[in-house]
Amino acid sequence: MERDEIIKALSPDTDPAPLFALADKVRRETVGDGVHLRGLIEFSNYCRRRCYYCGIRAGNTRVRRYRLSPEEVLDCARTAVRLNYNTVVMQSGEDAHWGPAGLAAVVERVKTETGLPITLSVGEHSKEDYRLLRSAGADRFLLRFETSDRRLFSMLKPDSDYDNRFRCLAWLKEAGFQVGSGVMAGLPGQTAESMADDILLFKKLELDMVGIGPFIANPDTPMAGAVNGTLDLGLRMVALTRIVTRDTHIPATTAMGSIDPQGRQKALKCGANVLMPNISPTEHRVDYSLYPGKICTNEAPEHCAGCVDAMLKSLGRERAEGYGHSLKI
Ligand code: SAM
Ligand code: FES
Numbered sequence: 001m002e003r004d005e006i007i008k009a010l011s012p013d014t015d016p017a018p019l020f021a022l023a024d025k026v027r028r029e030t031v032g033d034g035v036h037l038r039g040l041i042e043f044s045n046y047c048r049r050r051c052y053y054c055g056i057r058a059g060n061t062r063v064r065r066y067r068l069s070p071e072e073v074l075d076c077a078r079t080a081v082r083l084n085y086n087t088v089v090m091q092s093g094e095d096a097h098w099g100p101a102g103l104a105a106v107v108e109r110v111k112t113e114t115g116l117p118i119t120l121s122v123g124e125h126s127k128e129d130y131r132l133l134r135s136a137g138a139d140r141f142l143l144r145f146e147t148s149d150r151r152l153f154s155m156l157k158p159d160s161d162y163d164n165r166f167r168c169l170a171w172l173k174e175a176g177f178q179v180g181s182g183v184m185a186g187l188p189g190q191t192a193e194s195m196a197d198d199i200l201l202f203k204k205l206e207l208d209m210v211g212i213g214p215f216i217a218n219p220d221t222p223m224a225g226a227v228n229g230t231l232d233l234g235l236r237m238v239a240l241t242r243i244v245t246r247d248t249h250i251p252a253t254t255a256m257g258s259i260d261p262q263g264r265q266k267a268l269k270c271g272a273n274v275l276m277p278n279i280s281p282t283e284h285r286v287d288y289s290l291y292p293g294k295i296c297t298n299e300a301p302e303h304c305a306g307c308v309d310a311m312l313k314s315l316g317r318e319r320a321e322g323y324g325h326s327l328k329i
Contacts, residue, residue, distance in 0.1 A: 001244055006196040010236050020270035023239035030247040031273045031327065034320025035312055038087040038119065038251075039080035039279040039301075042288040043068045047093025049123070052156045053184070055218040055289040056093045062220045066284045067097060070106045076301075077110045079279045083305045086323050088114070089142070089276060091121035100129040104136035111137030117323050119180075124164060127171040134175040139325075141172045142180040144211060147187060148201050149194040156187065169205060178326040180209030180249070185237045186229020187215045195237060203245050208326035209274075210248050212237045213255025216291035231260040235270050242271030247327040249274050257295045268315055274324070275311075277304040 001009075009019050044067040045056040056063055068076070073090065080088045088110065098106070107118055119140035120133060130141070145165050147153050153162045172179045183198045202210050214229030234256055242250060251274040252267035260266070264275065278285060278296045285297040296304055312318055 003196050006199055006240055007192045009240055010192040010195055016236055019239050023242040023271035024269055026242050027271050027273055033317055035317050036274045036320045036324035037085045038089045038274060038276045039085035040089045040276045041073060041076040042091050042280040043073050044092035044095040045288050046095040048096060049094050049159050052222045053215060055220055055291060060220050063289055064287045066287050073106055074109055076279050077114050079301045081114050083301060087117045087119060089119040089121060094123040100132050104132050107133060107136040107138050124168050130171050130175045134177055140178040143168055144182040147183055147190060147194060148197040152189050178208040180211060181207050182211035184215040185212055185234045188226045199240050199244050202241055207248055208328055210241050210245060211251050211253055213253040214259045216255060216259060218291045231263050235266055238267050238272055239270040251276050254295060258293045265311060265315060275308050277308050
């Protein structure tokens, strides 16, 4: 698709039904009907950065900080095995507590004990640290570039550097990770032109995974009171990403499910093929408060497993076989 066509398809004046139908067809032809389940471990909400949109930003005193011990992370990974999830995703703020060697040691333990593919989502690090984490056994890495609009990026992430974010994505690829990136949809000041550029960039970067969620204003951040992104825009972004990137793994994200009770189901019907059920300890979930209204914060991992299986059944889909590695390798 050309940039102009993408911009038109993002417009609320364009009927999304044909777009969603095409994305669903492309999804079936490229990645099939199976849905990959990745167990999400939110292992620390400490963060050294101050992104304007994010509830766990440094300096937010309203958030109760927590950090799982290596043993607790391992327990979560055991839960993933018990629930037959074929991957664990370890996500945190940019928490320097363990240092690269400490984090690598946790990765190694999870890998040795479970044998599962491990995805990390721990932010920006040096090329050497990424290499260390890769050799410790991490297979994949998620690092959203958040927006391709350089000006908007520096407004929203005042202590991050746009070029460094993309340098990190290149280092991750060089280190041999399967790489995921993504954006928020409906950020204040974000234009259809920049969102079309986001999608074209997903393709240019040859990403293995692309995550998209609507922006949800957090009252404990400088963006309190900003207008939220919409499910409709998020779904259009998912559908266009599927059509343009073809065989990437695309999750129906938690933010989609938080902005609308049917958000994840709708995403699975217009291009998405991955779900990331939460396997973090229930007591800490409420504190990984990126945005308000986040789903599954009171549930136990078993409950989320039952919920996603019921969701798949209602959609006539099933759990995908295998580890759900990139289809590009
Ligand atoms: N610290 C790592 C990083 O920044 O890459 C990983 C964790 S970060 C909390 C995970 C993602 O949450 C971000 O990439 C961002 O897109 C999303 N997020 C944070 N605040 C959000 C908000 N208010 N609305 C929607 N998504 C949000
Ligand atoms: Fe932690 Fe943005 S606030 S990386």
